[in-house]
Amino acid sequence: MRIVLVGPPGAGKGTQAQFIASQLAIPKISTGDIFRYNVANNTELGAKAKEYMDKGDLVPDEVTVAMVRDRLAEDDAQEGFLLDGFPRNVPQAETLKKMLDEMGVRLTVVLELVVDEDEVVRRLSGRRTCRRCERIWHADYDPPEHAGICDDCGGELFQRDDDKEEVIRHRLEVYREQTAPLINFYADEGILLGVDATGPVEEITARALAALRPYVR
Ligand code: AP5
Numbered sequence: 158m159r160i161v162l163v164g165p166p167g168a169g170k171g172t173q174a175q176f177i178a179s180q181l182a183i184p185k186i187s188t189g190d191i192f193r194y195n196v197a198n199n200t201e202l203g204a205k206a207k208e209y210m211d212k213g214d215l216v217p218d219e220v221t222v223a224m225v226r227d228r229l230a231e232d233d234a235q236e237g238f239l240l241d242g243f244p245r246n247v248p249q250a251e252t253l254k255k256m257l258d259e260m261g262v263r264l265t266v267v268l269e270l271v272v273d274e275d276e277v278v279r280r281l282s283g284r285r286t287c288r289r290c291e292r293i294w295h296a297d298y299d300p301p302e303h304a305g306i307c308d309d310c311g312g313e314l315f316q317r318d319d320d321k322e323e324v325i326r327h328r329l330e331v332y333r334e335q336t337a338p339l340i341n342f343y344a345d346e347g348i349l350l351g352v353d354a355t356g357p358v359e360e361i362t363a364r365a366l367a368a369l370r371p372y373v374r
Contacts, residue, residue, distance in 0.1 A: 158183060158372060159262060160239045161253075163339055164270030166328045167277030167284070169354050169361060172293050173270065174241040176362045181373065183237040186228055188221060188245075190291060193317075213319055213327035215245055215335060222252050229256060237265075246335040250342055265372050267343040268365060270354035274329060281325050285314040299358065 162170045178185035195203030209216045225243050244250040283296040289312025294301050301308045343349040352365050
């Protein structure tokens, strides 16, 4: 299956992607995670992305598209993938379509996580991420047993630089202006599936997997 996850910052894309991808045995490809990895490791790509990420702006399309093209060419992505955070605007969606045409495949479905803005601000301001295994936690909604330490691997938890209140507000504006138009783009393509992304994480995963079931081969 070739799936795109779409939704505002904090909708739970990363949280759901880790469970859905593992259930469907496909790789999760998160452009945000790849950028953060490169920033943490001081690579050339990280240096290009950091200034945009810190402000909550989109990294320029040519940088992002080249990175995704390389990632989709890897062996583990040939039988399917779950894209989290890409595409982020209509030009990226059009480019993705061309890339997949060249590979002789199509997107199976686009899953939209539907949740309101007040909730996403609450979710983002409490988010904590494991430095070692990238598992996502929440200080109030999904806390680890010992504050600041990942239950899964013992890694240190950190708060993302772009999870400051003013940057969160800007990311939401960027979402409304640049990313939300993808909803109509994919609705017109006939491959959009909306899932209510409120309530407990496990219930949302179950809802998403139920919505995807007709497409699983
Ligand atoms: P990216 O990492 O993609 O950030 P985002 O889209 O803003 O999404 P988030 O990761 O903030 O939220 P999420 O929906 O994954 O929520 P999560 O599951 O963590 O991008 C970061 C930056 O990289 C961009 O700003 C841009 O600069 C750059 N970038 C990335 N892709 C790009 C592209 N294609 N083009 C250009 N630039 C790009 O959940 C949030 C919190 O809520 C967590 O704490 C979680 O525990 C909690 N939570 C989740 N579900 C629930 C629930 N049901 N109930 C309660 N709490 C919950």
